[in-house]
Amino acid sequence: MAVNIGRSAGSTLREQFLALKVMTGNIRSQEQFLMMVEREHIIPDMARRLSKEAISDDLISNKRVFLDFLYNMLARTGPNEPVLDIEFHYIIIEKGFFEVDKSVLWMEENEIAIPFEIGDKFGKTIVGEEAVDAVKKITAFYKAAETRFDREHFGNLDRCSLLVLEEHFPQSSWHIRMRLPAKILNDYPISI
Numbered sequence: 001m002a003v004n005i006g007r008s009a010g011s012t013l014r015e016q017f018l019a020l021k022v023m024t025g026n027i028r029s030q031e032q033f034l035m036m037v038e039r040e041h042i043i044p045d046m047a048r049r050l051s052k053e054a055i056s057d058d059l060i061s062n063k064r065v066f067l068d069f070l071y072n073m074l075a076r077t078g079p080n081e082p083v084l085d086i087e088f089h090y091i092i093i094e095k096g097f098f099e100v101d102k103s104v105l106w107m108e109e110n111e112i113a114i115p116f117e118i119g120d121k122f123g124k125t126i127v128g129e130e131a132v133d134a135v136k137k138i139t140a141f142y143k144a145a146e147t148r149f150d151r152e153h154f155g156n157l158d159r160c161s162l163l164v165l166e167e168h169f170p171q172s173s174w175h176i177r178m179r180l181p182a183k184i185l186n187d188y189p190i191s192i
Contacts, residue, residue: 013081016073017107023066027115030059063118063192070105074186082107084182085159088123092134092174100124105182121190135164135174145180153181 037043037051077084089102103119105112114122127137142162149160163177 021112027062086182087179090176094172098134125188
């Protein structure tokens with residue numbers, strides 16, 4: 001029987017991170033397959049409908065597994081583990097459009113693009129669903145989170161950042177990038 005004594009808690013977290021990366025690749029390929037089936041008019045209607053139903057059910061199941069795996073991974077992260085951060089990219093156009101454009105999970109220098117539906121739910125759960133005063137809401141949320149992590153990390157705010165860019169032409173819009181330690185997600189559970 002072979003025993004691997006070179007494993008540490010950090011490598012286990014890295015392996016889980018890589019498993020999440022594989023899951024996101026599988027989810028992305030299923031989403032692309034659904035888009036391709038939708039656009040392909042040569043496929044008979046019955047076959048298109050049945051394949052969409054089968055893949056859609058599997059896709060929802062895979063997203064639920066991804067969320068469970070992510071929450072379990074965040075819950076077991078300790079002080080001697082590699083750092084996990086979450087980054088949200090928000091787009092706000094005038095006062096009527098608010099979207100989480102992109103969500104990224106970081107482990108040190110490695111990143112995973114979180115599937116859109118999940119990232120959108122996380123981002124909107126954290127700061128709210130409405131575009132009214134979204135910039136102020138995001139800024140207020142960030143300041144509160146920054147204060148919390150300032151206390152928890154003893155003044156080390158290297159992992160917290162907020163970038164707000166205001167665009168005036170061709171229309172008024174804001175592009176906001178917020179990065180915080182990923183354990184903040186444990187405070188805002190979502191489900192699919």
